[in-house]
Amino acid sequence: MNAVMPTYGHPTVSFEKGEGAYLFDTEGRRYLDFAAGIAVNSLGHSHPHQVAALKDQAERLWHVSNLYNIPDQVRMAERLCDLSFADAVFFCNSGTEAMEGSVKAARRFHAANGHPEKWRSITLENSFHGRTLAMLSASKNPKHLDGFGVPADGFDIVPVHNMNALRDAITPETAAIVIEPIQGEGGLLPLEEAYLKELRAAADEFGLLLVFDEVQTGFGRTGRMFAHQWSGATPDIMGCAKGIAGGFPCGAILATQAVAETMTAGTHGSTFGGNPLAMAVANATLDVLTEDGFLDTVSRSGAALMSGLEALSVKHDTVLGGVRGKGLMIGMIVQEPYTNAALGAAARDFGLLTVVAGGNVLRMLPPLVIGDTEIKEAIDAIDKACATVVSAGHD
Numbered sequence: 001m002n003a004v005m006p007t008y009g010h011p012t013v014s015f016e017k018g019e020g021a022y023l024f025d026t027e028g029r030r031y032l033d034f035a036a037g038i039a040v041n042s043l044g045h046s047h048p049h050q051v052a053a054l055k056d057q058a059e060r061l062w063h064v065s066n067l068y069n070i071p072d073q074v075r076m077a078e079r080l081c082d083l084s085f086a087d088a089v090f091f092c093n094s095g096t097e098a099m100e101g102s103v104k105a106a107r108r109f110h111a112a113n114g115h116p117e118k119w120r121s122i123t124l125e126n127s128f129h130g131r132t133l134a135m136l137s138a139s140k141n142p143k144h145l146d147g148f149g150v151p152a153d154g155f156d157i158v159p160v161h162n163m164n165a166l167r168d169a170i171t172p173e174t175a176a177i178v179i180e181p182i183q184g185e186g187g188l189l190p191l192e193e194a195y196l197k198e199l200r201a202a203a204d205e206f207g208l209l210l211v212f213d214e215v216q217t218g219f220g221r222t223g224r225m226f227a228h229q230w231s232g233a234t235p236d237i238m239g240c241a242k243g244i245a246g247g248f249p250c251g252a253i254l255a256t257q258a259v260a261e262t263m264t265a266g267t268h269g270s271t272f273g274g275n276p277l278a279m280a281v282a283n284a285t286l287d288v289l290t291e292d293g294f295l296d297t298v299s300r301s302g303a304a305l306m307s308g309l310e311a312l313s314v315k316h317d318t319v320l321g322g323v324r325g326k327g328l329m330i331g332m333i334v335q336e337p338y339t340n341a342a343l344g345a346a347a348r349d350f351g352l353l354t355v356v357a358g359g360n361v362l363r364m365l366p367p368l369v370i371g372d373t374e375i376k377e378a379i380d381a382i383d384k385a386c387a388t389v390v391s392a393g394h395d
């Protein structure tokens with residue numbers, strides 16, 4: 001059989017070079033990359049500041065364990081605390097680890113405060129928090145759980161935007177409410193700001209912790225450093241990964257002092273998390289994200305892309321049923337009988353890479369550094385792709 005396990009099917013396109021928002025495949029074909037490694041390559045490919053930081057660190061020191069002080073890790077943590085609600089940070093390597101660690105921290109907080117019986121989390125339908133056994137159980141997507149036995153206990157799922165259902169699900173065993181401010185894989189659904197505030201109020205009323213999964217929405221993707229900062233609702237714990245180091249594997253758990261204090265020595269750990277290579281690139285990425293005006297440009301680019309796509313959804317109203325999202329996290333709702341996969345494939349034929357999401361949505365998650373040229377090119381490609389799926393018919 002193929003030496004790579006068939007979990008991803010058998011992708012046929014191979015890229016050999018990336019430059020800014022563009023990727024070049026092994027045949028020399030150029031693609032505009034509006035998938036960005038699934039919201040990872042936030043500064044595009046081979047950003048000179050990231051490349052310099054990685055090379056410089058690689059020549060000095062790659063890895064030491066967390067048995068030693070890692071100055072760049074301390075620096076990154078301090079910067080993240082300055083940029084957010086958090087008082088302390090734990091570094092890991094991926095989104096699912098960040099979320100699983102966040103749930104651990106929520107449970108630990110209650111246990112350390114004399115309530116070990118509070119260990120369950122309320123999560124949302126159509127959520128996605130990663131692929132470990134516990135995080136699969138947090139979302140209970142039947143497609144992801146099939147064949148993996150009985151889901152782990154400790155997660156109670158409620159529908160989105162339904163405070164009655166959520167309040168009904170709260171019991172004396174509830175420790176936390178865990179949500180994505182914009183559901184990504186589930187179909188690019190932004191949660192209403194009023195709902196986020198109601199979640200905060202319910203958490204305060206019942207003594208629960210509010211946990212935000214900003215693995216996909218964080219690090220400038222929506223035009224603020226973290227998506228929840230648009231809403232005024234602040235979490236107690238937040239998981240991040242994807243864009244944090246622009247493609248170097250890295251994740252982080254951000255927490256308030258009250259939570260972080262309970263994660264005492266030995267309660268959690270990681271061999272690779274926060275190592276010098278990851279921290280060099282993460283700090284370099286943050287240098288660019290925090291440049292004056294950078295996030296405003298993300299908002300402006302997002303608005304331009306969104307309005308172009310909105311015009312297309314009027315022009316091709318049989319294919320597109322609307323556009324939603326925030327900043328440069330945008331979903332196009334594809335209308336049956338057309339499919340997101342068919343539209344994405346057609347866009348790829350016109351040189352544009354996108355990603356599918358649940359609910360027949362096609363996602364655009366471009367590098368945050370795109371400009372007018374790339375936006376226009378992407379809108380052109382979607383325009384042609386819509387025309388192509390219509391003329392191809394739908395059966």
Ligand SMILES: *Cc1c(COP(=O)(O)O)cnc(C)c1O
Pocket residue numbers: 093094095096097099128129130131180184185213214215216241242
């Ligand atoms: C991608 C994603 C994850 C999982 O991240 P991995 O790095 O693949 O483990 C978790 N939550 C959200 C919201 C994501 O988008």
